[in-house]
Amino acid sequence: MKRRSLLKRWFNWVLGALIGIPLVAFLKSQRFRPPVERRISKILKEDEFLIEPEFVLFESSEGPVAISRTCTHLGCRVNFLEEKSIFLCPCHQSRFSRMGRYLSGPAKKDLARFKVSTIENGQGYVVYIPR
Numbered sequence: 001m002k003r004r005s006l007l008k009r010w011f012n013w014v015l016g017a018l019i020g021i022p023l024v025a026f027l028k029s030q031r032f033r034p035p036v037e038r039r040i041s042k043i044l045k046e047d048e049f050l051i052e053p054e055f056v057l058f059e060s061s062e063g064p065v066a067i068s069r070t071c072t073h074l075g076c077r078v079n080f081l082e083e084k085s086i087f088l089c090p091c092h093q094s095r096f097s098r099m100g101r102y103l104s105g106p107a108k109k110d111l112a113r114f115k116v117s118t119i120e121n122g123q124g125y126v127v128y129i130p131r
């Protein structure tokens, strides 16, 4: 084997490793993991809500809405205050509207909304929580 072809082969292996290893790491990352499906076997009436550890599920005139309970500032779990109809973060007092819109405090983004679908036969909901 000539020196030039050996160098070419070695270069191809190094190039393959430089591209392949980050590519495999990216594909195995959380971006491509399917969301966790949380089944709720209860039907809410309009303006009712259900508090779960990861989200609060509301039934509105537009259909079911699941608002994440993870604060967009530093990730504390926000509480839903029913009497004021707002989310309040216990860590740094950020406030969000009932639909997760940012109102005040150090968090500058709205709370995330999770995809919700109704189970066939109207027996409940499926909330899709991203990983």
Ligand code: FES
Residues within 6 Å of the ligand: 071, 072, 073, 074, 075, 076, 089, 090, 091, 092, 093, 094, 105, 106, 107
């Ligand atoms: S973590 Fe919620 S306001 Fe800071």
